[in-house]
Amino acid sequence: MAKRVTSRRVKIHRQYTYDQAATALEVSLQTVRGWRKEGLPVLTSKIPHLIIGAELKAFLDRRTIKSKLTLSLEQFRCMRCGGPVAAYGGMVDYIPLTPTRGVLSTLCATCEGACTKFASRAQVDDLSQILSVTICNSR
Numbered sequence: 001m002a003k004r005v006t007s008r009r010v011k012i013h014r015q016y017t018y019d020q021a022a023t024a025l026e027v028s029l030q031t032v033r034g035w036r037k038e039g040l041p042v043l044t045s046k047i048p049h050l051i052i053g054a055e056l057k058a059f060l061d062r063r064t065i066k067s068k069l070t071l072s073l074e075q076f077r078c079m080r081c082g083g084p085v086a087a088y089g090g091m092v093d094y095i096p097l098t099p100t101r102g103v104l105s106t107l108c109a110t111c112e113g114a115c116t117k118f119a120s121r122a123q124v125d126d127l128s129q130i131l132s133v134t135i136c137n138s139r
């Protein structure tokens with residue numbers, strides 16, 4: 001698994017050369033160059049090329065969010081905790097929106113905050129093998 005890079009080390013009012021960004025974030029120069037190919041904005045009007053701290057932070061945060069969205073079927077993303085969490089008490093409600101798709105709704109096992117995610121009806125059938133799923137009436 002790729003090493004997680006924390007954007008907290010980035011100072012948003014600073015500008016970084018590739019070298020400085022690599023040092024600040026403890027990653028290789030190759031990694032920083034790779035980010036540019038992935039869409040990190042870089043100021044190329046001067047040499048050395050500069051990365052704006054605020055852009056770097058936003059870029060890293062977007063990447064983190066993307067990786068957090070990869071949840072297994074029984075996991076939810078809690079807006080409060082931020083990370084993948086389990087369903088409180090193993091209980092989940094399914095609210096159908098269409099005959100094939102709907103929303104899964106549960107409480108976070110960690111903080112009891114509300115968590116929802118979209119799911120297909122087929123996923124719900126799989127999920128009901130693992131968790132206690134209540135099928136609600138469509139609204």
Ligand SMILES: [Zn+2]
Pocket residue numbers: 078079080081082085108109110111112113
């Ligand atoms: Zn939570």
